[in-house]
Amino acid sequence: MERVEGDLRDVEAVARAVKGCVRVYHTAAKVSVMSPTEPQMRELWQINVLGTRNVLRAAQRAGVARVVHTSSFSTIGFDPEDPTRPCTEDMPFYPFVEWMPYSRTKVLAEHEVLQSVAEGLDVVIAVSTGVCGPNDFLPSRTGKAMIDFCQGKLRAVIPGGYEAVTTDDLSRGHVLAMERGRTGQRYTLSTRYVTMDEMLTLFAELSGVRKRPVNLPPKLMAGIAGAISKPMAKLLPNVPQHLTPGAVFVLTMQRRADTTKARTELGFVPGDLAAGVRAWHEFFVAEGMIGRR
Numbered sequence: 296m297e298r299v300e301g302d303l304r305d306v307e308a309v310a311r312a313v314k315g316c317v318r319v320y321h322t323a324a325k326v327s328v329m330s331p332t333e334p335q336m337r338e339l340w341q342i343n344v345l346g347t348r349n350v351l352r353a354a355q356r357a358g359v360a361r362v363v364h365t366s367s368f369s370t371i372g373f374d375p376e377d378p379t380r381p382c383t384e385d386m387p388f389y390p391f392v393e394w395m396p397y398s399r400t401k402v403l404a405e406h407e408v409l410q411s412v413a414e415g416l417d418v419v420i421a422v423s424t425g426v427c428g429p430n431d432f433l434p435s436r437t438g439k440a441m442i443d444f445c446q447g448k449l450r451a452v453i454p455g456g457y458e459a460v461t462t463d464d465l466s467r468g469h470v471l472a473m474e475r476g477r478t479g480q481r482y483t484l485s486t487r488y489v490t491m492d493e494m495l496t497l498f499a500e501l502s503g504v505r506k507r508p509v510n511l512p513p514k515l516m517a518g519i520a521g522a523i524s525k526p527m528a529k530l531l532p533n534v535p536q537h538l539t540p541g542a543v544f545v546l547t548m549q550r551r552a553d554t555t556k557a558r559t560e561l562g563f564v565p566g567d568l569a570a571g572v573r574a575w576h577e578f579f580v581a582e583g584m585i586g587r588r
Contacts, residue, residue: 303346306353313353320469321350322365324404326435327397336396343400344407351411351418361417363473364408368424368458369398371483373550381553384422384481393544405481412479419476421469424485424552427494428462428571429578437494438575444495445502445576445585451509453543456490458552461571464563471561482557486565497569501576503588513547 301308303323313319325342327335347364354362372386388402408418431438443449460468468484476482495507557563579585 303349304341306349309346309349310353310356313350313357313359316354316357317360318473319350319354319359319362320365320473321347321362322469323350324365324401325397327395331396339396339400340403343397344403347404348407351407351416355411355414355416359416361419361473362411363419363421363469363476364404365469366405366420366422366481367398367401368422368483368485368550368552369394370402370405371422371481371552373548378548378550381551382483383553384483384556409479417478419472419478420481421465421472421476422481422483423465424458424460424483426462426465427459427568427575428465429574430462431575431578432582434579434584438579441494441498441575442579442584444498444508445504445579447504447506449508451511452491452495453513453547454491454510455513455547456488456493456549458485458487458550459489459494459568459571460484460486461566461568462574463571464566468557468561468563471557471563475561477560480556480560482561482563483552483554484557484563485552485554486568486571488551489568494572497572498576501573501588502585513543 299312301312303309323342323346325339327339331339351362351364368382370388371382371384372388373382374380374386375389375392390399405420408420412418425437426435427437433439434442440449440452464486465484468482472482499505499507554563554565576585580587
């Protein structure tokens with residue numbers, strides 16, 4: 296493997312990275328759960344939307360045979376009358392809710408993909424749900440919550456749940472999308488739906504932590520998030536916010552994913568979520584983010 300450092304916004308750097316490649320996995324993006332300022336929103340757009348355009352155009356010029364583009368579950372539509380109804384890939388994106396700016400940029404990135412497909416590039420979309428597993432270096436928002444829990448710092452949570460995918464399932468799903476996916480189609484990759492309470496229970500068993508955080512009323516927290524999010528963004532623009540309207544909305548809507556398309560067309564078979572969580576916990580221990588039990 297050859298490592299090349301670059302920036303998605305640098306057209307020449309992206310062209311150098313793609314040169315000589317037969318297949319390309321475009322997994323890069325800037326993930327943000329903050330209520331971003333105007334400059335931060337512009338950066339999200341430049342990296343996630345224009346960066347995707349740069350990768351796709353470079354791939355087309357270099358004669359790449361196929362590209363797999365990583366997308367987000369938030370680009371998949373849902374039933375506004377029943378958000379818990381399992382979501383399929385053909386459900387249209389519903390824009391009139393508190394989506395995070397990151398989610399909106401991923402929708403626009405898919406538009407860039409479809410435009411490239413119309414221009415003759417072979418691209419398949421692999422839709423990621425909430426990732427859990429090792430190599431969570433930042434860590435992710437959920438990973439940070441689990442670290443705080445293991446350290447006894449997580450005082451309260453908003454009850455709800457989400458579709459989770461282990462890093463093993465996600466990477467295997469990408470390979471299957473490259474090998475078997477249909478051009479221009481998207482495939483949702485999820486291990487299974489998990490509640491926050493269940494995820495905390497899995498971490499509690501591994502870490503030995505017994506004290507559980509308090510469950511907060513979702514409607515109350517949504518109101519608080521709406522009131523403090525923008526002032527926080529102005530006063531502390533570089534401080535990550537866990538309590539944003541978008542984050543509260545995504546957790547409390549309890550969306551389910553229908554992975555039938557990935558199962559039938561790709562042969563995707565989800566693995567064991569508990570095993571992925573164990574590997575996630577062991578990674579945090581190995582990196583010194585949490586102490587060993």
